[in-house]
Amino acid sequence: MSESNLPARSLSAWQTWLHHPERIELRNALFRAHYRIGAAMGLYVGLMSVTGVVLVHRNELAGWAFMRWLADLHENLMIGGVGRFINGVAAIGVTLLCITGAIIWWPGVKNWRRSLTISRGVRFARMNWELHSALGFWFLAFVLLWGVSATYFSFPRLFDGLLFFDPSDKFTDRGLEWLADLHFGRFNVFTEAVWTVFGLVPAVMAFTGAFICCRRMIFKKPSNPNW
Numbered sequence: 001m002s003e004s005n006l007p008a009r010s011l012s013a014w015q016t017w018l019h020h021p022e023r024i025e026l027r028n029a030l031f032r033a034h035y036r037i038g039a040a041m042g043l044y045v046g047l048m049s050v051t052g053v054v055l056v057h058r059n060e061l062a063g064w065a066f067m068r069w070l071a072d073l074h075e076n077l078m079i080g081g082v083g084r085f086i087n088g089v090a091a092i093g094v095t096l097l098c099i100t101g102a103i104i105w106w107p108g109v110k111n112w113r114r115s116l117t118i119s120r121g122v123r124f125a126r127m128n129w130e131l132h133s134a135l136g137f138w139f140l141a142f143v144l145l146w147g148v149s150a151t152y153f154s155f156p157r158l159f160d161g162l163l164f165f166d167p168s169d170k171f172t173d174r175g176l177e178w179l180a181d182l183h184f185g186r187f188n189v190f191t192e193a194v195w196t197v198f199g200l201v202p203a204v205m206a207f208t209g210a211f212i213c214c215r216r217m218i219f220k221k222p223s224n225p226n227w
Contacts, residue, residue: 018109027104034100039213041093042206048074048090049203052146056184056195075153088154094147094202101136125215132208139201146202149183 011019021027051074054061061067069078077083107115116137118130136143152159156176181187185195 017106021104021106021108030100031104034097034104035213035216037093037097037100038206038209041090041097042210042213044090045094046203046206048150049200049206052184053196053199056186056192056199058184059186084154088151091147091150091154095144095151098140098144098147102140105133105137107133125211128208128211132205132212135201135205135208139198142198143202143205146183149179152179153183 013024016023017027051070054070055074058067058071072078075084075087077086079086105115106112115130115133118127118134122130185191185199
């Protein structure tokens with residue numbers, strides 16, 4: 001009998017994680033947290049994703065009448081300091097989605113390769129789940145970058161204290177400029193093109209996640225990609 005077929009009680013915690021992660025209560029608790037945070041933030045993530053893609057080209061489109069309005073929407077939700085604070089809290093939420101998503105992504109030894117791709121000829125619900133899972137894996141670093149950097153833009157003093165930054169130091173100022181460039185990919189034409197395409201990934205994940213949430217609520221389906 002292989003390890004994956006042994007009764008749950010005979011497997012160590014590590015073996016259970018490798019072969020049957022769905023049996024681990026902590027993993028299931030993180031799934032519920034991921035599910036609820038994602039459901040609460042879906043519309044927001046989609047909005048930030050689309051507006052951020054446009055702002056990648058802010059310098060080139062500086063003459064457009066609506067750019068200042070769009071930048072204020074993306075940075076402050078058009079409500080000043082309160083909006084900046086909300087953005088910071090939401091950015092922490094995005095970071096938590098990345099961390100919890102990375103943990104619950106692991107489907108077990110037998111299925112991990114399948115979770116990197118999207119199957120052909122499957123039902124829409126299954127394709128939607130696989131798209132959400134695959135995008136979450138391949139673009140984790142990018143989305144995490146956007147979440148952490150957006151958190152810094154909203155709560156810089158918190159990071160200054162943690163990282164011992166001196167706000168008056170020129171090196172720190174240059175680092176902040178570089179972080180802003182990294183957030184929007186403003187290095188060259190190639191990075192702007194990459195950020196323009198990749199920047200839509202959070203919007204796609206928000207849509208696929210919303211579909212998963214709605215279907216679970218309507219049909220009361222379990223957290224299993226085979227449903």
